[in-house]
Amino acid sequence: MAEPQDSDGSLEDDLNQSLDSDADDSQNDEDDSNDVDIDESGEDDINGDGSSNDDGDSDEGDDWVNEAEHMKSLKNLQKTDPDFYKYLEENDKKLLQFHESDEDDEDDEGSVTHELPNKLEVDSEESDFEAEGEEKPSRSSNAVTLARVEEWRNELVSNPSPKSITRAVDLFHAALDRVTGEENSAFRIDGSAVFNAVIEMCVMDMQSSLVEFLKLTPSSVKNPDKSKKWVKVRGALHTYFTDLFKLMTGVASDHILSVMLKHLHSMCSFVACFPKISKTALKSLTKLWSTGEETVRVLSFLCILRLTTQQKGTLLNTALKLLYIAYIRGSKFVSMNSLPQINFMKQTLVDIYKLDPALSYQHAFLYIRQLAIHLRNAVTIHKKESFQTVYNWQYVHSLKLWVDLLSSAPDSSELQQLLYPVVQIILGCIKLIPTSQYIPLRFHCIQMLIKLGRETNTFIPVLPLIIESLTIVDLNKHHKKASMKPFDFTFVLRVSKTAMTENGFTDAVVEYVFQLLMECAAAHSHSIAFPDLIVPAIIQLKTFVKNCKVPKYNSKLKQILSKLNENYTFVNNARNQLSLTMNETSKINVFESDLKARGTPLSKYWEQLNKSQNLKRAKQATNNEKIANDGMYLPKLTKRPAASNAKKPVADGPVELFPSDESDFEFPDIEDENQPKKIKKTEKRTKNVKTKQVSRVAEDIDIPDQDDIVEELDINAI
Template identity: 50%
Template sequence: MSASESGNEGMDTYTQDNNDCNETKQKMQKKSAKDISQKGNDNDVKPLWGDEDVEDLDDGNSDGYENEIESHKANLEKLKTIDPEFYKFLQDNDKKLLDFNISDTEDEKDDEEQIHKPTEDLEIASDESDFEADDEEKKGDSYQQIVTLKLLKNWQAALHTDKTNKTIGCLIQAFHAALLRVSNEEDEVSQYKVDGSSVFNAVIQLCVLELSPAIRRFLGLTSSKIQPHKCKKFVKVKLLLRSYFTDLLKLLGGVTSTNILTVLLKHLHHMSPLLVSFPKISKPLIKKLIYLWGTGEEVVRILSFLCILRITNNQSSNLLDTVLKSMYMTYIINSKFVSVNSLSSVNFMRRSLAEMFALDPAVSYQHIFLYIRQLAIHLRNAIMVHKKENIQTVYNWQFVNSLKLWGNVLTITCDKPQLQPLVYPFVQVCLGTIRLVPTAQYYPLRFHITQILIDLSKDTGIFIPVLPFLLEILNEHDFNKKHKKVSMKPLNFTCLLRVSNSQISENGFKDTLIENIYGLLLEYLTIQSNSIAFPDVALFCIFQIKNFLKKCNVANYNKKIKQILEKINQNIDFIEKERKNVTFKITDYDKIKAWETVVKNKGTPMNTFFETWNKLKTIKKKKEITENDKLGDYNLPVIKRIKKENKKKDNKPANPFPSDSESDDNFNFGDKNTNEPEQNRNKKRRKKKQTVRNVDNSNEIDDVDQQDEVKDFDMSEW
C-alpha cells in the first residue's frame, strides 16, 4: 500500500475519532458547568438541569465515558501497528491527538486547551484533492523544454567534452521533436519543443555535423572495420540510434528539396557503418534510397547510389539479393522511355547497377541467368507466334536497355569465371533480336544491339560476327532512290528504335545510315586490326563494299565507303608483312596471342586512323549535348562596328550642287568646290564615329544591367 493511500484511510479514521471526541467534550463541558453552578458546600449542590439530565451523568455513565476514552486510546495504539506510516505522519503534524488525556477534575481552561484543533497546514483527504494531484501529475508529464539556439550551442560544446551519452540523447530527442513539428503528429508528446524555422534548421544542422563524430568518440570506433554492436558502450546508445535512424528515414521520405536531400544523404553516407547493428531498419532505408536512385535529380541519384553501395557492402549477406532485385526492377520501370533529357539518367542507372552486380559474381549469376532466360523466352514467343503484340514485347526500350545492362555486366566481369558461361546465351539473344524483323524501320534498333556486341567483343576479346548485319544494309537498302522530303539535318538514332515511313523518305535518313555504318565498321575492324587473321576476316567485307560502290551513284556516300576500303587494304598489307616472319603453327594459341599483342603495341594503320576520327566524333557529340548551335537564340551583347562607306563613295561622281540639309559626309574628299579644308572634314568625321560608338556602348551597358544577377548558393543558408 502506498503512502498516499494509507494516508487517506488514516485520515478517514482520524475524522471519525475526532467526532467522537467532540461529543465526549460536550458532555464534559456540561459536567463542568454543573460543578460551577453549585453554591455552598458540596452536599447542598442543586443541579440547574432537570432530573433526566442529571441521571444521564450518573456514576454508571461516567464509567462508560472512561471506557470510551480507553477504547479511543486503544484504537490509536492499534493504528500504530496497522498503518505505521500514517501514525508517524500524525506524530510529525498533530502530536496532541496522540497525547489525548482528559480527567473530570480539570478546569474549564484546561478543557479548552485539550479540545483538539487541527493545524492550518494539515492536509485533509477529499475528492477535490485527488483531482488536483492528478492535474499536477499531468502537468508534470506534459512539460516540454523549449529548444533555443543558446541551448544548441551548449550541446555543441558538450558533444566534444562529454564522455557520457547524455548530450547525445538530448540531441536525438530534439531531432525527434523537430520531426514531430513538421509531421503533424499531435498525439505523441516529446520532451523538447522546437519552435521557429531557425531553431529547426539549427537542430538538423547540429545533427548532421556533430552527431556522427560524437557517437564514434563515445563508442571508441577508430576504424570502419569494427562493428558498432561489439563495443562495450553500444548498449547505452542502441535505443537512441534506432530512434534516430527511424526519424531520419521519415525525414528522407518527406523532403522534396534537392539541396536538403543532398545534405541528408551525405550525412547518411557517413552514418551508414552504424546501420550494421540495425538490419530491420536497413531494409526500408535501402528501399527509399533505391527510389531516390531511380527518380531523383543527378546529385541525389549519385549520393543515393553511394549510400546503397556502402550499406550493401557492410551487410552483403543480408541485403545483396534484395538490393539487386529492387534496383533491377527500378531500372526497368524508369527506362521504359528514352529521350534526350532522360538519356543521361538511364545511362547512369545502367552503369551503377552493373557495378552492383559485379560485387559478388556467385550471387549475381543466379539473377543474371534468370533475367537472360526471361529475355530468351520473350524472343522465342515472338519468333514462333510472330504477332504484333509478341514483337512489341521484344522491340521496346525496356528489352533493349536490359540487353545493354547485361552487356555492361559481362564486360566488367569478363575475368570472372562464374559469369563467363552466360556470354554465349546472351550473344544468341542479341543476334536473334536483330533477325526478328530485319526491315528498314528497325535499323536504329539494329545499330543499338550491334554496338552492344562490338563493346562486348572489344573488352572480352571474343570474336562475334557483326559485319554481316552492317553490310546487309548496304546491299539491301536503295541509296539511289530519290527522297520525297528534304530534312535540314540527318536523323539522330540515339533515342530511336523505330523510324516511320515518312522519315524513311527523307534524305536525312540515308545520311544517318551511312554515318552509322561508317562508324560501326571502322570501330569493329579496328578491334580486329591486330588479329593475325585480319586479311581473312576482311575479305568478305571487301567484296560487299565493292559491290555497293558499283550500285551507288551518290558521290558523298561512295567517298566515305571508299575511305574505309582504303584503310582496310592498308591494314591487310601491314598484317601480311608482319606475319611473313611467323614460324609458329596455327594451333599455338599462346604464341598467336603474344604476336597479336606485339602488333597492337606497334600500332596498325586502322587503329591510328580510328583514334583521330574518334576524337573528332567526341567533340561533335559534346557540341550536340551542350547544344552550342542554339546559343544564337540568346541575346548576348555584341560589339557593333560601323561600316566604312567612304571608300565606296570615292568612285561616285561629285555632286556639284549639294543641298543645305546634306551633311559634310556627302562631299568627296578631293572636292575643290568645298569651302572647308580636308583636315577639318576628317576631324568631324572622327568625332562623329566616336559619338556613334559611345551611343552603341551605352546601349550595350544598359542591356547588361537589365539582366538578372546570378549569385552562388551558400549551403550554410539552407
C-alpha cells in the same frame, strides 16, 4: 458477464474469447460507475430526476438505526472478546460513547467533523476542459533556445555520454515533430534558427561523439555493435535513424538532401547494425538513386555501396533486386536529358554486381532467361503485343546492362558462362523484324555485339550484319523531302514512315554503316586472321559501289575499302614474315600483342575518327540546340514599315537588307522593292516594257538552288 460464444475448441480461441468477455464486463462496470450525474450545485443526483433526499425525518431515522446496530455490536464485542473491549475503553472511549449527540462531540477538544465539498470532482474525459479563470499548463519549460542548444552541443562534443546522446536524439525528434506538426517529444522547437541549430548539431557532431563514446578504432569502426557500451546507445540510435529517414523523405531541397546523405554516409556502419532499418534505408536510397538530382544520385549510390559492402550476406541480395527494378523503370523513355542518368544507373549497377560474381550470376541468369522467354514468344506468336515486349527501350537497356557487366568482368568464370545466351538473344532481336523501319534498333544491337567481342576477346560474326544494312535500305531511291537537320539514331529505335522519305535518313544509314565497319574492323585489325576475315566484306562493298548511283555514298564506301585494303596489306606482310604452324598459339598471341602495341593503320584511323565524333556529339549537345532555339547566328527576313504617301527617291546602288553594325554578311545587289510595282503598272501600257524590266531584275538577282543551300549550311561550323 456475457456468455462466451461457441469456439472450435482451440486454446487460443478460448483465451481470446474470455479476454473479450472480461473486457466487456469491465467496460460495463466502468459505464455504471460513470452514471452519477452532477448538477450545477455539485451535489449527487440520487433519484435521477434532479431531486435529493432533503427530508430531515428520514435522516434521523437512519441515524437511529445506525446507532442501535452499533450498540448491539459493542455488546456482542464485550461478550466475545472482553480483552479487546477493555483495550477500547482505555484508549478510545469516544468509540464506545456513540450514543452521545453530535453537539457534545463538537464541544470536545480536538474533535474533527467531515464536511462535504461544494463541488465533486469526477474522473472522466470532461476533466480535460478547464474551468473559467484557470490557465492551461504551459510548455515554456520545454522550449528550446539557441543558448541551450549550444550548451548541449558543447557537452555532446566535449564529454559524450548516453545522456547527452539521448538528449540530442530527443531534440532531433522534436525538430521532426515541428515539420510534421505533431507534439510527442519532450522538447519544443520554436523558430527556424533553433531548428537549424539542432539539425546542425546532429549532422556535424553525432558521428564523432559516437565514435569517441564507444572508443572505436579505425579497424573496429565498421563493427560498432561489438563495443561493450553499444547497449547504452542502441535504443537511442534506433529512434534517431527512424526519424532521419522520415525527414529525408520529406525534404524538397536538393542541397539539404545532399547534406543529409553525406551525414548518412558517415553513419552507415551504425545503420548496418539494424537489419530492418537497413532495408528501409535501401528502399529510400534506391528511389533517390533513380529519380534524384545528379549530386543526390551520386551520394545515394555511395551510401548504398557502403551499406552493401559492410553487410554482403544480408543486404546485397536485396540491393541487387531493388536497383535492377529501379533501373528498368527509369529506362522506359530515352531522350537527350534522360540518357546520361540512365548511363549513370547502368554503370553504378554494374559496379554493385561486381561485388559478388557468384550472387550476380544467379540474378543475371534469372533476368536473362526472362529476356529469352519474351523473345521466344515474339518469334512464335507473331502478334503486335509480343513484338512490343521486345522492341522497346527497357528490353534494350536490359541487354546493355548485361553486355557492360560481361565486358567489365572478362576474368570472372561465373559471369562468362552467360556470354553465349546474351549473344544469341541480341542476334534474335536483330532478326526478329529485319526492316528498314527498325534499323536504329539494329545498329544499337550491333554496337553491343562489337563491344562484347572487343572486351571479352571473343569472335562474333558482326561484319555480315553491318553490310546487310545496306541491302535493307534502298540507297538509290529518290527522296521526296530534304531534311535540314541530320538524323540521330541515338534516341530512337524505330523510324516513322514520314522520316523515311527524307534524304537525311539514307545519309544517316550510310554514316552509321561507315562508323560501325570502322569500329568492328579496328577491333580485329591486329588479329593474325584479319586478311581472311575481311575478304568477304571487301567483295560485298565493291558490289555496292558498282550498283550505287549516289556519288556521296560511293565516296564513303570507297573510303572504307581503301582503309580495309591498307590494313589488309599491313597485316598480310607482317604475317608472311612468320614461320609457324596453326597450333602454336603462344607465338600467335605474341604476334598479335606486338601488332596491337605498335598500332595498325586502321586502329590509328579509328582512334582519330572516334575522337572527332565525340567532339561533334559534345558540340551538338551543348551549342546546336541553343543556336536552334535562339537563332542568334541565322539571319531573318523582316518586313519594311508601310510606305508613306510622300514619294521617296529611289536610292542608287545596293540596298541593305539586314542593317546591323555586327553583320559581316555580303549580299548581291538587288533593286528596290517598289520597282516591281512600277513594272506591274507599266504592264497595262506596253508589253515590251514589261519584258525588259523583268529580264533586267532577273539578271540582277542571283537566287541559288535549294539543294546547294542545304548542302552548304553546316550548323556545326558556326
